[in-house]
Amino acid sequence: MTPQQIKLVRDTWQLVLPIADQAARLFYSRLFAIAPQAAVLFGGTDMDKQRSKLLGALGLAVQNADRLDEIAPALEDMGRRHVGYGARDEHYDVVGSALLWTLEQGLQGAFTDDVRTAWTELYGQVSGPMRRAASEQMRPAA
Numbered sequence: 014m015t016p017q018q019i020k021l022v023r024d025t026w027q028l029v030l031p032i033a034d035q036a037a038r039l040f041y042s043r044l045f046a047i048a049p050q051a052a053v054l055f056g057g058t059d060m061d062k063q064r065s066k067l068l069g070a071l072g073l074a075v076q077n078a079d080r081l082d083e084i085a086p087a088l089e090d091m092g093r094r095h096v097g098y099g100a101r102d103e104h105y106d107v108v109g110s111a112l113l114w115t116l117e118q119g120l121q122g123a124f125t126d127d128v129r130t131a132w133t134e135l136y137g138q139v140s141g142p143m144r145r146a147a148s149e150q151m152r153p154a155a
Contacts, residue, residue, distance in 0.1 A: 014078055014081075016079075018135070022128075026071070029119055032119055041111075044111040048111075074135060090146070105140045109140065
């Protein structure tokens with residue numbers, strides 16, 4: 014990520030924080046609307062805790078946007094855990110779409126093309142290690 018993209022992500026995250034729970038609710042509402050099959054993965058989940066986990070993960074990504082390589086092992090662990098929850102590779106694209114939509118709704122006029130690009134880059138760099146680790150875990154042993 015460029016320094017400008019990191020700044021945009023961090024600046025807009027500060028705008029999300031006052032509406033964080035509402036944003037997390039919007040995110041899951043959108044996720045389940047565009048991928049109803051994903052709702053099954055959350056059947057027995059305490060959604061209050063889940064929204065908190067989502068916000069924590071996003072906050073961690075934003076905080077470490079300038080050193081994502083340092084948190085790659087934690088991201089890989091998260092990807093492996095998500096396999097156990099039933100997440101599949103195609104879910105990452107849907108989650109990314111729901112995240113960008115949520116940010117667009119919450120940030121409104123502050124959600125510029127440059128902000129979209131910055132958040133897209135952040136999500137790609139966060140989801141990449143998760144996807145790779147999940148894929149490796151799902152690969153049959155040779």
